[in-house]
Amino acid sequence: MxxxxxxxxxxxxxxxxxxxxxxxxxxxxxxxxxxxxVGKEFHRLFKDEGVNKILTIEASGIxxxxxxxxxxxxxxxxxxxxxxxxxxxxxYTTQVESFTHGTTYDIMISRRFLGEGDRVxxxxxxxxxxxxxxxxxxxxxxxxxxxxxCGTVIEKGYQHGGDKLREEGIKVESLAIVESMNADxxxxxxx
Amino acid sequence: MxxxxxxxxxxxxxxxxxxxxxxxxxxxxxxxxxxxxVGKEFHRLFKDEGVNKILTIEASGIxxxxxxxxxxxxxxxxxxxxxxxxxxxxxYTTQVESFTHGTTYDIMISRRFLGEGDRVxxxxxxxxxxxxxxxxxxxxxxxxxxxxxCGTVIEKGYQHGGDKLREEGIKVESLAIVESMNADxxxxxxx
Numbered sequence: 147m148x149x150x151x152x153x154x155x156x157x158x159x160x161x162x163x164x165x166x167x168x169x170x171x172x173x174x175x176x177x178x179x180x181x182x183x184v185g186k187e188f189h190r191l192f193k194d195e196g197v198n199k200i201l202t203i204e205a206s207g208i209x210x211x212x213x214x215x216x217x218x219x220x221x222x223x224x225x226x227x228x229x230x231x232x233x234x235x236x237x238y239t240t241q242v243e244s245f246t247h248g249t250t251y252d253i254m255i256s257r258r259f260l261g262e263g264d265r266v267x268x269x270x271x272x273x274x275x276x277x278x279x280x281x282x283x284x285x286x287x288x289x290x291x292x293x294x295x296c297g298t299v300i301e302k303g304y305q306h307g308g309d310k311l312r313e314e315g316i317k318v319e320s321l322a323i324v325e326s327m328n329a330d331x332x333x334x335x336x337x
Numbered sequence: 338m339x340x341x342x343x344x345x346x347x348x349x350x351x352x353x354x355x356x357x358x359x360x361x362x363x364x365x366x367x368x369x370x371x372x373x374x375v376g377k378e379f380h381r382l383f384k385d386e387g388v389n390k391i392l393t394i395e396a397s398g399i400x401x402x403x404x405x406x407x408x409x410x411x412x413x414x415x416x417x418x419x420x421x422x423x424x425x426x427x428x429y430t431t432q433v434e435s436f437t438h439g440t441t442y443d444i445m446i447s448r449r450f451l452g453e454g455d456r457v458x459x460x461x462x463x464x465x466x467x468x469x470x471x472x473x474x475x476x477x478x479x480x481x482x483x484x485x486x487c488g489t490v491i492e493k494g495y496q497h498g499g500d501k502l503r504e505e506g507i508k509v510e511s512l513a514i515v516e517s518m519n520a521d522x523x524x525x526x527x528x
Contacts, residue, residue: 174446174450175447176412205395216369258361
């Protein structure tokens with residue numbers, strides 16, 4: 147997606163420790179006019195897959211998922227990272243190891259919102275090692291729903307999480323794949 | 338907003354402990370076709386206020402904020418509840434006491450995304466005592482931005498947080514105000 151690549155080059159910042167900071171348009175301040183285009187692009191890529199539910203994970207995935215769900219005219223469900231008073235005990239849950247934060251956390255969704263008959267498109271902001279996506283895929287499997295595919299906005303190609311998922315036969319579409327980044331020069335090379 | 342009241346009556350559930358559960362369409366599973374209408378309604382209510390930024394708080398506010406920002410054609414910024422590696426140290430921060438969870442937490446936004454020249458519409462899913470809104474209002478004040486007003490989807494009128502903010506001269510618009518709820522009968526009465 148050329149518009150995305152342009153935004154990454156114009157507005158993204160590369161930092162030591164494998165960090166591509168795009169919080170000016172994707173995951174802290176959110177450019178919703180741009181995200182509307184992201185939603186349309188994911189719809190174009192997955193419109194023949196029978197998708198009837200979008201699944202993402204709080205917090206950065208929610209705005210993306212909202213615009214994708216708008217295009218498909220279907221509900222969005224987001225997995226929660228912490229147990230709250232307002233979520234019933236009857237949940238699907240699994241563990242996710244966070245590469246970025248060096249921690250492990252539980253994710254969960256209410257059983258009421260995912261199950262047989264659902265064909266699920268998982269979306270998220272970043273795909274690196276793929277741990278968050280694998281956690282969400284596990285929830286889809288546990289629920290008896292079918293996985294239509296995964297759409298991520300930015301894939302860190304050099305971490306190969308996307309390649310491994312594709313090798314397993316999962317349809318994974320990323321709107322930009324970063325092949326290399328250089329924190330000293332700020333250079334970003336796309337696949 | 339009649340469509341919202343109908344959804345609350347049809348799909349909402351009342352539980353002991355002052356809980357109105359609307360996680361089937363507002364804050365776990367999200368009806369994005371409906372939220373698009375919510376975005377249009379907030380635009381109608383605040384379109385003459387010179388709004389150029391939408392502010393909300395993770396996680397439940399994000400999808401709402403996204404559709405409001407889409408209507409205004411302006412950015413959405415969401416306050417974060419936890420410090421992450423990917424947010425710079427240069428933040429505005431304040432404390433919020435959670436009535437629902439009985440805890441106090443920090444909220445923060447990067448200084449880069451809020452400041453002089455911004456006219457801010459704050460949006461959120463629920464308004465009860467008003468602690469989360471007051472935290473967000475504090476961040477707006479600290480940043481030197483101007484507050485255009487606050488829009489919440491569901492206000493618990495009997496907790497009077499909205500009334501107090503209005504008495505202070507803040508424009509607060511809620512799309513449905515619940516005047517009373519009965520956990521035994523499930524009855525919900527709107528103001």
